Each structure stands twice: as C-alpha cells, then as structure tokens.
Amino acid sequence: MAARIICIGNxxxxxxxxxxxxxxxxxxKPLPADVDIVDGGIIGLGLLRYLEDGRRVVFVDAVxxxxxxxxMVLLDGAEVARQCVGGFDHAAGLPYLLKIMPAVLxxxxxxxxxxxxxxxxSAQTVRTAAQCALHLAxxxxxxxxRA
Amino acid sequence: xxxxIIRDIPFNLVEGDLEVSIEYGDGRVxxxxxxxxxxxxxxxxxxxxxxxxxxxxxxxxxxxxxxxxLFAAARALDAIAxxxxxxxxxxxxxxxxxxxxxQSDVRQxxxxxxxxxxxxxxxxxxxYDEALRRYAPAAGSSAIDAIRETKRVxxxxxxxxxxxxxxxxxxxxxxxxxxxxxxxxQCQQLVGAYRAWYERRVLGCPIERWxxxxxxAALDVWLAESSAHRDSETGFLxxxxxxxxxxAIGAGPNAFLxxxxxxxxQETAVVAQTRQLVAAGFARGNAVAAFDAAGIAEDVSHAWYxxxxxxxxxxxxxxxxxxxxxxxxxxxIKAPRYAGQAVETGPLAEAVIDGRPLFADIxxxxxxxxxxxxxxxxxxxxxxxxxxxxxLQELIEDHGAPIIVGDGQVPDGEGAGLLQxxxxxxxxxxxxxxxxxxxxxxxTPTAWNGSPRDATxxxxxxxxxxxxxxxxxxxxxxxxxxxxxxxxxCLVCAVHTVRRRV
Numbered sequence: 001m002a003a004r005i006i007c008i009g010n011x012x013x014x015x016x017x018x019x020x021x022x023x024x025x026x027x028x029k030p031l032p033a034d035v036d037i038v039d040g041g042i043i044g045l046g047l048l049r050y051l052e053d054g055r056r057v058v059f060v061d062a063v064x065x066x067x068x069x070x071x072m073v074l075l076d077g078a079e080v081a082r083q084c085v086g087g088f089d090h091a092a093g094l095p096y097l098l099k100i101m102p103a104v105l106x107x108x109x110x111x112x113x114x115x116x117x118x119x120x121x122s123a124q125t126v127r128t129a130a131q132c133a134l135h136l137a138x139x140x141x142x143x144x145x146r147a
Numbered sequence: 148x149x150x151x152i153i154r155d156i157p158f159n160l161v162e163g164d165l166e167v168s169i170e171y172g173d174g175r176v177x178x179x180x181x182x183x184x185x186x187x188x189x190x191x192x193x194x195x196x197x198x199x200x201x202x203x204x205x206x207x208x209x210x211x212x213x214x215x216x217l218f219a220a221a222r223a224l225d226a227i228a229x230x231x232x233x234x235x236x237x238x239x240x241x242x243x244x245x246x247x248x249x250q251s252d253v254r255q256x257x258x259x260x261x262x263x264x265x266x267x268x269x270x271x272x273x274x275y276d277e278a279l280r281r282y283a284p285a286a287g288s289s290a291i292d293a294i295r296e297t298k299r300v301x302x303x304x305x306x307x308x309x310x311x312x313x314x315x316x317x318x319x320x321x322x323x324x325x326x327x328x329x330x331x332x333q334c335q336q337l338v339g340a341y342r343a344w345y346e347r348r349v350l351g352c353p354i355e356r357w358x359x360x361x362x363x364a365a366l367d368v369w370l371a372e373s374s375a376h377r378d379s380e381t382g383f384l385x386x387x388x389x390x391x392x393x394x395a396i397g398a399g400p401n402a403f404l405x406x407x408x409x410x411x412x413q414e415t416a417v418v419a420q421t422r423q424l425v426a427a428g429f430a431r432g433n434a435v436a437a438f439d440a441a442g443i444a445e446d447v448s449h450a451w452y453x454x455x456x457x458x459x460x461x462x463x464x465x466x467x468x469x470x471x472x473x474x475x476x477x478x479x480i481k482a483p484r485y486a487g488q489a490v491e492t493g494p495l496a497e498a499v500i501d502g503r504p505l506f507a508d509i510x511x512x513x514x515x516x517x518x519x520x521x522x523x524x525x526x527x528x529x530x531x532x533x534x535x536x537x538x539l540q541e542l543i544e545d546h547g548a549p550i551i552v553g554d555g556q557v558p559d560g561e562g563a564g565l566l567q568x569x570x571x572x573x574x575x576x577x578x579x580x581x582x583x584x585x586x587x588x589x590x591t592p593t594a595w596n597g598s599p600r601d602a603t604x605x606x607x608x609x610x611x612x613x614x615x616x617x618x619x620x621x622x623x624x625x626x627x628x629x630x631x632x633x634x635x636x637c638l639v640c641a642v643h644t645v646r647r648r649v
Contacts, residue, residue: 002413010207011207012189012192012204012207039312039313040312041210041213041312041313042207042208042210043210043211043312044210044211045254045294045297045298046210046301046311046312048298049298049301049305051312056435061454062645063646063647064645064646064647065646065647066645066647071585075645080244080645082329082643082649083646083647083648083649084285084648085649086284087258087259087262087285087290087649088258088259088284088285088290089259089260093645094645095645095648096285097380099285100154100285100291100294102294103285103286103294104291104294104298106295116644116645131245147450
C-alpha cells in the first residue's frame with residue numbers, strides 16, 4: 001500500500017529538528033517506490049494537501065510529555081488529535097491538523113501514525129526512527145520501533 | 148484611582164511567546180507593556196553563509212509567511228546584483244505572494260479573530276449563538292469552510308514554487324523555472340474558484356460591489372442592502388463587532404507605514420496609483436507622505452540587546468544581552484521606528500496609504516479601531532484577487548517569455564528587500580563581503596506593531612492601541628485580546644512540538 005512519511009519541525013531549533021533530521025536520514029536511503037517522503041517543516045495546516053490521496057501517513061515529530069524517560073514514542077493519530085484543546089493559532093501544529101482533518105479533506109482521512117521523540121535525539125536514535133517510520137509506512141512495524 | 152497590573156492575560160488565541168501586561172484602573176486599561184519572550188536570532192544564523200542561503204534559511208522564520216520571507220530575501224539579492232526581474236518573473240512572484248496573503252487574511256479573520264466571538268465571555272451578546280455555530284474551534288461552519296477553501300488556494304504557491312513546502316524558486320534576477328501552461332491554467336482555475344467562494348461567503352457580493360463602498364455611510368447602506376451582505380463573514384464581523392463595541396476601541400498611534408509591494412510588470416493591464424499595486428508611504432492620520440527607507444531605525448533601549456545606538460537596519464546589530472538595561476528592558480523584540488515615530492503596519496495601513504475611500508473616511512473621522520483594522524484585513528483580498536487573475540492571464544498569453552536575467556551570481560555589496568507581508572511591512576537588509584553574508588537584519592511586521600517602548604518612552608503600536616480599552620472583567624480582559632488580535636501578532640509559528648495536554 002502506498003504511504004507517505006512526513007517529517008515536521010524546524011531544522012534551526014535544536015530538539016524541534018528531530019523530524020528534519022529523520023528526513024535527511026531517509027532521503028539518503030533507497031526507498032520503496034510507493035513510499036513518499038516530505039520535509040514538512042513548520043507549515044501546520046499547509047500539510048493538508050499531503051493527506052488527500054489515500055496513502056497511509058507516518059508523521060515524525062518532536063513531542064513533549066508522552067514519555068517520562070524521554071526517547072522515542074509511537075502514537076496513533078487519534079491520540080495526537082486529542083491533544084488539541086483549543087482553536088487555531090500561529091502555533092497550531094500536528095494536533096490541530098489531525099483534529100480538523102476529517103472535516104476539511106476532500107477524501108476519506110488517511111490512517112495516521114506518529115513517530116515522536118522527547119528531548120534531543122542522538123544520531124543513532126535518528127537512524128532508528130527513520131527505520132521505524134519506514135517499517136510503519138510499509139505495514140511491517142517490528143522491533144525497529146522499540147528503541 | 149485604584150490600579151492593578153495584570154500579567155496573566157488569556158491570549159490563548161494569540162501567541163504563546165507574546166506576553167502583554169496591562170495596568171488597569173477604573174474599568175479601563177491605563178498602561179500596557181508588550182513583551183516578546185523568545186529570542187530568535189536568525190540574523191546571527193545567517194552570518195558567514197553563502198549569499199544565496201537566505202533563500203533557503205529565511206522562509207523558515209515563519210510557517211505562515213514563508214513565501215514572503217523568500218520574496219524579501221530574493222529582492223535583497225536583486226538589489227545587490229543590480230537586477231530587474233523580467234515581467235513574467237514579476238508576475239509569478241507576485242501571484243505566489245498574493246495567494247499566501249488571500250489565504251492568511253481569511254484564516255486569521257475566521258479562525259483567530261472571529262473565533263474569539265465564540266468565547267463564553269460573549270455569552271450575553273445577542274449574536275453569540277450564531278457566533279458559536281460559525282466559529283466554535285475546529286467545529287464551526289465558517290471555520291471548516293475557511294480551512295477547506297484556503298487549503299485549495301494555497302495550491303497556487305505549491306504549483307508556482309514547484310515544491311511544497313520550502314520552495315526557493317525565487318532567485319536573484321527572477322525565478323528558477325517557468326510554470327507550464329497547464330500549471331498556469333490550474334492556478335487560474337484555483338484563483339477563480341477562490342474568488343467565487345470569497346464573494347459568496349466572505350463578502351456576500353461581487354468584488355465590484357464591495358469596491359463601491361467608499362464611506363462609513365456607504366458601509367451602512369451596504370450592510371442594510373441584503374441578507375447576503377449581513378450573513379456574509381464581513382457582514383457578521385460588522386454586526387457582532389459593532390454590538391460588542393469593537394468600533395470604539397483599539398485606535399493605535401494614528402501613524403501608518405507601508406513599504407509598498409507587488410511591483411507592476413512593465414507591460415500589464417493591472418492599474419495602480421504607483422508602479423506597485425500596494426503603494427509605499429507613511430501617513431499621519433490620512434495625510435500620506437512619501438516613504439524613505441532611510442527613515443527606519445531600531446531602538447533597543449527597552450529590549451534585551453546590547454545597545455549600540457539607534458541604528459538603521461543596514462548597520463544594525465542583533466547582540467543579545469539578557470541582563471541589559473536591567474529593570475528597564477522587557478522584550479526580545481526591538482523597537483523599530485520610522486522618522487522617530489511608532490507606527491502601525493498591516494492591511495489598514497495599506498488601505499490608508501493607498502487612499503481607499505472607506506478607510507480614509509474612517510481614519511479622517513478619528514474612528515480607527517480594532518474593528519476597522521480587522522475589516523481592512525478581511526476585505527483586502529478584494530483588492531488582490533482581480534490582479535491575480537489578470538497576471539495569470541498575462542502569464543498564459545505571454546508564455547515562453549524570459550523569467551530570469553543575470554547569471555545567478557551575487558557580487559559583494561549591500562541591498563534591501565522590502566515588501567508587504569500579510570501582517571505588514573517586512574524588510575531584509577543584507578550585506579555580502581568576500582562572497583559571504585557579513586550582515587543580515589530582518590524587521591518583521593510584528594516588530595513594528597508589537598514593539599516595546601523606545602528611548603523617548605514612546606509605546607509600540609499595540610501598546611498604544613490598548614490604552615483606554617474598557618475591561619468588564621479584569622480577570623478575563625477579553626476586550627484587550629480583541630485589540631491585540633486585530634494586529635494579527637505573529638511570534639511563535641516557528642516551533643510546533645506536539646505537547647501532551649490531556
């Protein structure tokens with residue numbers, strides 16, 4: 001099944017650059033033809049266009065508050081959407097995007113999984129996260145996602 | 148008079164990195180301090196990099212205005228290289244920027260400004276139930292509609308930029324590739340569809356009818372004319388806003404600044420008063436004077452920077468010093484001033500400087516307000532969409548004409564890229580030495596509007612605008628929020644970490 005990995009965050013901000021670092025790692029790999037990767041940056045709602053073609057979607061993003069010990073976490077899209085407790089603002093990020101998605105897309109919403117990381121990730125963790133995202137995209141998540 | 152300082156203002160619909168403290172007494176705001184709490188320092192990130200790096204780095208200053216920063220960076224390099232982009236490059240750059248503007252104006256109005264009308268503090272307002280139906284967060288009918296339609300028009304930027312996000316298609320001397328005829332036809336369809344929706348839902352009338360509204364009296368006639376007008380987003384903004392008293396608060400410094408924007412191609416059917424669709428100027432009230440970029444200077448007397456003097460941004464320093472001016476400094480935002488004056492910038496400033504009759508009438512009558520400022524923003528697409536359609540048609544008819552001049556190289560030198568972002572005047576000042584960026588200064592619209600005091604004690608634009616605002620409940624000064632939001636502050640969109648909140 002075709003899938004898309006969308007790595008988000010600001011590559012100029014340490015910690016928030018987790019997504020872009022994973023993107024760079026994926027971009028250096030040979031990828032299956034039906035897996036598309038996107039350097040999603042900081043554009044929030046601007047990512048809606050990447051959710052409309054029926055592909056399974058894996059987001060990669062920095063997170064906070066999901067793991068007491070830090071490190072990598074896997075979240076499903078619904079759990080992330082639940083973190084949206086207010087309306088839209090300039091800081092609206094992935095929770096708002098996922099909450100509003102079903103109401104505004106021109107097609108059925110995709111299945112969404114999030115590979116998150118708390119704190120600054122080591123180079124090894126970034127490589128592991130890239131592998132994990134790729135496994136999730138190809139529906140073969142395994143131990144690679146348990147780093 | 149009993150006074151009280153309130154620091155914990157619930158600006159949850161504004162900005163996490165903006166803190167506005169107000170002094171409150173006898174039911175009104177008696178003083179205000181606006182603080183940016185985040186040091187960004189892009190200026191220092193740029194030093195030592197290659198001349199073209201601004202095209203890649205600076206669009207990441209903002210998640211909403213990335214095309215605007217790209218455009219400003221490209222204009223600065225045009226200036227350094229002494230290049231004038233050919234007509235088709237001008238058109239493509241303009242249309243991309245305008246697409247970003249017309250989506251931002253609607254999103255901010257519906258999702259941030261009018262969303263506050265659905266706040267429980269307005270439960271006693273006669274239009275509250277309708278506000279809830281329209282603007283309830285992530286559920287209101289207008290909110291959903293606005294996201295769906297703005298999503299589509301942003302496709303124009305993706306198509307013209309050839310990449311989304313983070314396109315760097317604007318380069319010194321023009322653009323990096325020519326959109327195909329099919330690309331342009333698709334853009335034409337998207338803009339046409341957006342215009343049709345904007346007229347139907349946001350204005351409730353054709354753009355041509357809206358442009359006939361040339362005074363406060365004509366605005367009243369327009370509002371009474373039809374249910375389509377009253378039920379439109381513009382009509383609802385006016386009805387709710389007037390009943391809530393938003394037309395009587397938030398006046399501001401009564402000084403307006405526009406750098407000018409959207410150069411006209413040499414050959415075009417678009418008509419404007421100057422060689423730019425959005426005129427440059429400085430206005431005191433509605434008395435408009437020519438804009439001179441030499442009049443810009445940055446004061447850091449109340450900001451956490453080492454004070455090298457009040458400098459023009461071409462010679463500016465961004466030298467963070469957290470304990471500077473201890474007890475006096477209160478913001479990471481500098482205080483830009485024009486000819487020594489605090490000014491406001493944004494859609495209202497553009498309308499005043501362009502001499503649009505409705506807003507000239509409002510300002511000349513001393514009725515500048517939060518509502519007038521928001522009305523200028525929500526109706527700005529009516530001035531942009533027709534020109535977008537013309538430029539796209541001209542691109543289709545003139546397909547194959549040059550899109551770039553020069554050799555892509557940027558020599559040593561200095562230059563500035565000035566234009567109007569969605570929120571107002573944006574400038575990039577760049578100096579290249581020995582093939583590297585030696586200096587890069589950025590002044591954003593929010594720096595103009597949200598600046599702290601300067602050395603003379605002059606408040607920033609929204610510090611001034613908030614003075615005198617009546618506050619019904621000091622524990623929830625929602626009126627102050629309406630004033631600040633009318634400027635559309637932008638400080639925090641560069642980091643979007645997913646935080647557990649429930």
